[in-house]
Amino acid sequence: MVASTHRDRPIGVFDSGVGGLTVLHELLVQLPQEDFVYLADTARFPYGERSQAELQEFSLQIAEELIRRQVKLLVVACNSATAAALPLLQERMMRTTLGVDVIGVVRPGAVHAVAATRTGRVGLLATTATVESGAYAEAIAAADPHVDLVQVPCPDLTEIIEGGFPFDQRVVDTVRRYCAPLREARVDTVVLGCTHYPLVRPMLQRMLGPGVTIISSGAPLARQVEHVLGSRSLQAGRTEGEGTYSFLCTGDPEPFRTMGTRFLQMPLGEVAQVDVAGGALAGGGPALA
Structure with a gap:
């Protein structure tokens, strides 16, 4: 039986910026009794053009x-970090004295897309790092090797979305450009391979057409989190009321709080600034108690 002190610990969620708040939103809705702590690596945003080695180092530092x-x-609420670092994170985190499971956003979205497609033609919109990693291609092939995947790297879309509201013609033109090859390929399902992209989902739906199913990873990932907590007997001990959620960021907290409220669709409250560089996990040091 898992000790109640273990059950009452928070779930950690991280992303390069505010995009992962779209995942946290689903977690808060589907698992209202749980406590969460969200860390945004805003000082090193964006992750989309980073190398695998950089993303692995950053992810291990944040995990520490x-x-x-x-x-x-x-929960790795960042596609680029999931694609680059998930196996390494899983191995290192299980070696800590807490033995923590790690869940990423790629596989839940890929499996959902395979289940949703009617024609076997699936599109992917993602950062350059995520596309080049081949993580979605591998996950979709593992779920159904007969599904064709059309991948479109979107090197500037994340930064444009995080640049602020309201969205202007530049955003419209950028989204239309990235949708064009997916329309030409006649895909019937599109995976949003970046947690920022749900913010332009209405625009994407209009440009892709009403017959295209758009998949974001937040809801299927939340279901996987619920399953893992149940299988490990780690569900929160409280039976009534709502859990808490708190925020950390590596950059200036004020811009994160302002933008984050729009992404989360809930109040953020206080945001604490942290320095994550040089953690023991990244350097291969001893596990923490």
């Missing part, structure tokens, strides 16, 4: 910070 905060589960 969240282990210090006694998380019971780690």
